[in-house]
Amino acid sequence: MEIISSVMRRRSCREYTQAAVTDEQLRQLVAAGMQAPSARNERPWEFLVVCSEAGKQSLAQASPYAKMCRNAAAVIVVLANMERIAANSPWWVQDVSACTENILIRATELGLGAVWLGMYPRQDRMQAIREAFSLPERCVPFAAIPVGYPAKEAQYEDRFDETRIRWVREGKATV
Numbered sequence: 001m002e003i004i005s006s007v008m009r010r011r012s013c014r015e016y017t018q019a020a021v022t023d024e025q026l027r028q029l030v031a032a033g034m035q036a037p038s039a040r041n042e043r044p045w046e047f048l049v050v051c052s053e054a055g056k057q058s059l060a061q062a063s064p065y066a067k068m069c070r071n072a073a074a075v076i077v078v079l080a081n082m083e084r085i086a087a088n089s090p091w092w093v094q095d096v097s098a099c100t101e102n103i104l105i106r107a108t109e110l111g112l113g114a115v116w117l118g119m120y121p122r123q124d125r126m127q128a129i130r131e132a133f134s135l136p137e138r139c140v141p142f143a144a145i146p147v148g149y150p151a152k153e154a155q156y157e158d159r160f161d162e163t164r165i166r167w168v169r170e171g172k173a174t175v
């Protein structure tokens with residue numbers, strides 16, 4: 001039987017069952033995020049692990065596309081702490097993006113459903129999260145990731161497109 005890796009199987013999951021997700025599972029998701037590569041190994045990420053109904057409600061209202069936060073078992077908010085990066089370093093967005101993707105892949109591996117909800121760079125969404133959780137200005141709410149057991153099975157989709165690849169085997173010409 002062909003085993004398709006979590007990277008290939010990962011899909012956004014926006015509907016969850018009522019089943020509980022344990023603190024240990026949530027810790028494993030965050031741990032995967034912390035394993036991400038980062039420029040200069042600065043690891044600028046911090047996390048809110050939101051399990052309270054009031055907290056999930058606030059996140060559901062922070063963006064017009066975040067309503068599923070209400071029904072998730074928990075929501076992980078990936079934050080970038082600007083005090084953890086060198087002055088004017090431009091790489092932190094890539095750092096926390098890699099972190100966020102790692103969490104999604106690990107969720108797939110654990111049989112959980114999750115979805116990346118974009119917050120940064122929308123100022124209104126970031127401000128709503130800062131206010132709801134009393135976050136200081138240095139903390140940038142980058143993405144929210146609702147997590148729960150999937151209400152329906154994710155559909156594998158093969159997105160491979162040979163036409164997007166230019167093989168460079170000799171010299172530098174690609175056209």
Ligand SMILES: Cc1cc2nc3c(=O)[nH]c(=O)nc-3n(C[C@H](O)[C@H](O)[C@H](O)COP(=O)(O)O)c2cc1C
Binds near residue numbers: 010066115
């Ligand atoms: C930066 C970013 C922001 C996203 N924001 C949202 C969002 O606000 N709400 C949502 O439901 N999905 C959001 N998504 C998920 C995408 O809609 C989803 O990844 C895309 O449709 C591909 O589907 P798949 O994840 O199942 O492969 C976001 C994804 C990324 C990478």
